Amino acid sequence: MTKGQKWELKKILAAIAFMAIAVAAPVDGLLRLALFLIPYAIVGGSVLYNAARNIANGQIFDENFLMGIATIGAFIIGEYPEGVAVMIFYQVGELFQSYAVNKSRRSIAELMDIRPDYANIEQNGQVVKVDPEEVRVGQQIVVRAGEKIPLDGIVIEGSSLLDTSALTGESVPRRAEPGSEVLSGCINQSGRLVLQVTKEFGESTVSKILDLLENAASQKAPVENFITKFARYYTPAVVIAAVLLAFLPPLLIEGETLRVWGYQALTFLVISCPCALVISVPLGFFGGIGAASRHGILVKGSNYLEALSQAEIAVFDKTGTLTKGTFSVTELRAQPGVEREELLRLAAVAEANSNHPIAASIRSAYGKPVVQSTAGQVEELAGYGVCVEAEGRQILAGNRRLMERFGIECPEVDTIGTAVYVAADKVFLGAIIISDEIKEGVAETLRALKQAGLSRTVMLTGDNKTVADKVAARIGIDEAHAELLPGDKVAQMQELLSKKSPRGKLLFAGDGINDAPVLALSDIGVAMGAMGSDAAIEAADVVLIDDNLNGLLTAMKIAKKTLGIVRQNIVFALGVKGLILILGALKIANMWLAVFADVGVAVIAILNAMRALRL
Amino acid sequence: MKKVFKMQDLDCAHCAAKMETAINKIEGVNKATISFMTQKLTLDAQDERFDEILEEAARACKKIEPDCTILR
Numbered sequence: 001m002t003k004g005q006k007w008e009l010k011k012i013l014a015a016i017a018f019m020a021i022a023v024a025a026p027v028d029g030l031l032r033l034a035l036f037l038i039p040y041a042i043v044g045g046s047v048l049y050n051a052a053r054n055i056a057n058g059q060i061f062d063e064n065f066l067m068g069i070a071t072i073g074a075f076i077i078g079e080y081p082e083g084v085a086v087m088i089f090y091q092v093g094e095l096f097q098s099y100a101v102n103k104s105r106r107s108i109a110e111l112m113d114i115r116p117d118y119a120n121i122e123q124n125g126q127v128v129k130v131d132p133e134e135v136r137v138g139q140q141i142v143v144r145a146g147e148k149i150p151l152d153g154i155v156i157e158g159s160s161l162l163d164t165s166a167l168t169g170e171s172v173p174r175r176a177e178p179g180s181e182v183l184s185g186c187i188n189q190s191g192r193l194v195l196q197v198t199k200e201f202g203e204s205t206v207s208k209i210l211d212l213l214e215n216a217a218s219q220k221a222p223v224e225n226f227i228t229k230f231a232r233y234y235t236p237a238v239v240i241a242a243v244l245l246a247f248l249p250p251l252l253i254e255g256e257t258l259r260v261w262g263y264q265a266l267t268f269l270v271i272s273c274p275c276a277l278v279i280s281v282p283l284g285f286f287g288g289i290g291a292a293s294r295h296g297i298l299v300k301g302s303n304y305l306e307a308l309s310q311a312e313i314a315v316f317d318k319t320g321t322l323t324k325g326t327f328s329v330t331e332l333r334a335q336p337g338v339e340r341e342e343l344l345r346l347a348a349v350a351e352a353n354s355n356h357p358i359a360a361s362i363r364s365a366y367g368k369p370v371v372q373s374t375a376g377q378v379e380e381l382a383g384y385g386v387c388v389e390a391e392g393r394q395i396l397a398g399n400r401r402l403m404e405r406f407g408i409e410c411p412e413v414d415t416i417g418t419a420v421y422v423a424a425d426k427v428f429l430g431a432i433i434i435s436d437e438i439k440e441g442v443a444e445t446l447r448a449l450k451q452a453g454l455s456r457t458v459m460l461t462g463d464n465k466t467v468a469d470k471v472a473a474r475i476g477i478d479e480a481h482a483e484l485l486p487g488d489k490v491a492q493m494q495e496l497l498s499k500k501s502p503r504g505k506l507l508f509a510g511d512g513i514n515d516a517p518v519l520a521l522s523d524i525g526v527a528m529g530a531m532g533s534d535a536a537i538e539a540a541d542v543v544l545i546d547d548n549l550n551g552l553l554t555a556m557k558i559a560k561k562t563l564g565i566v567r568q569n570i571v572f573a574l575g576v577k578g579l580i581l582i583l584g585a586l587k588i589a590n591m592w593l594a595v596f597a598d599v600g601v602a603v604i605a606i607l608n609a610m611r612a613l614r615l
Numbered sequence: 616m617k618k619v620f621k622m623q624d625l626d627c628a629h630c631a632a633k634m635e636t637a638i639n640k641i642e643g644v645n646k647a648t649i650s651f652m653t654q655k656l657t658l659d660a661q662d663e664r665f666d667e668i669l670e671e672a673a674r675a676c677k678k679i680e681p682d683c684t685i686l687r
Contacts, residue, residue, distance in 0.1 A: 057678040063629065098626065105652060214619070218648040218657040228632040279628040279651070286652040 001099060008095045012088060015043035019084050036080035044071060044087040061235045063273040070269040074591065077259050082591045086270060093599030097279060100606045104287060104613055114166045114185040114206055116150035132201045143193045149186045152204045153195035155179065160191035167205065168296035168546040185209065208537060212298050216289050219301020223566055227281045231274040242268035245585060260587070267584040267594035276573040280605035281566050287612030288562030296545040297555045304541040307524045308559035312504025313496055314454050318461035318468065320511030321528055321549070322475060323436040327357060329365035330417060331433035343430045347422045350388045350397035353378055358418060361434055396423040403428065416470035443475045445549045452556045458496060460489050486517065493521045509552055515539070526552060558615045565612050569605040576601050617659040621686040625654050630680045637675040643668050656685060
């Protein structure tokens, strides 16, 4: 609790004590009034003061004024205990609100506590702590076990396990070895690392994320804007209704008194403050965004959280999003009688000196150092493959046309990837399939996304149709459009946009490379695993720090739950207030119920909204 | 120009919304948003008159919640 809050609490407790005395005291008339005025002044003095000050500033319908009028009204008609009690409840509610808001603000601040305080640099053989902002690109920094990595860099010495959970929500630690890129904000768990800084602090991952989250709150969701607008009309409308309620029945109906109806009108004033909504709705969104960031999902504003909850069509880029985007050996199809290991070894020998990406993936699949072809006879046939004299044999590795060129008989290999045909001494040994792997769990995630509310999933790719269709069939996506140039992707998106229902939203998820126009066109642009790519962070609305598609599912679930909570609060608050307005007009509701409708509803709505934080 | 300012003693969510409306009405303001949760004002306004506009915004806020100040 802050100092101010503690002071308020003391005032409330004192007021309750004085009120108890006033209620118990066997006095009448003016003395009784005086006894009740003591707690009223203690607890309501500031309210009246603020009301007077705001009226002087031209602000009439504020909550201070309304509470002031309602309680003074109660005193005028002789309901002293109610006048004081309403004020006490009101202050209890205010206190609780500010406590709850502060608490959630703080827990989100903690969540975002990834800002590193210092960086270690070596100077004259000694390690000195400096402000991360002072470190320049290319400098070397030392990160010891248990320390936060202050700036993005490349490991040049040491190896360790990194806790990336603050960034990605992923609890499995990541290995860092010489050559691996590491992101600021991760925590070095075990060994000592020496890094070469690749980005200045202002450009580093941590700064980017913090910036993004700080700005998220300025993008308001349509629901939030609706509530703000609603509040602008709600209060004056209820006040006017209260005036009518006080004066009309006594004027129109015989036997009705201003005293009775005046009291009912006061109940109206008590519930005329839209606080429950005005606080709980942004609080819910704020909590949802905070919860998402804990899972490594950066949502750039409440509007995108709301849009995510209404996502209807999801469009995915293939390479890097549904597939890993790296080419690797996925299959070894050796001819009968040929060892698969031998097939791979021969291919690695043949490709030993080539710098083609396919050669690199064969070598990395083989994994062992390759003996350079001793004869040195290497012939690269552009568009075909390689022909190597090694180990006393002629080894061929390349496409099918290479085999035909050398007159070697071989079957056509049917695959979604690229097949490298291998032959030795004019005998076909088999084929090595190199392809872009489908990410693990993509099919399950896509299925779960549909259960979460998507009605259609679409894949766009520049790849050829055969590959696209096979990938599509394997992951169970609804549609696949292949052989698209960047311009075609935009056209496809426009067509999909025209097909969706008016309230549904179109989501595009890509790895952020060359996606900017499509990201901009979609209702919700999602960039995956994008912490390296600045352009993607700029263009996207939602950034998944990890490149796991599961993050999208989590994001949608959080969005739906957040919106659910927000809607519950709106319905609950308006429902209770509406009900009590009706009961008040029918002379059933009294001031106590009205106080509950105001303060109680606000408290319950806030507690409900705080659930969003823990999603 | 777009700048973010911290707001001190912004205690009421309803007031924040009112301030936002008031600031948006100031001439030269492209877009102003106040986040009650982060206690921040994001002001996007014309470059030439930025300081003047900020001054006016501060006055508008004072009118609505006298205790609240924009930290500069």
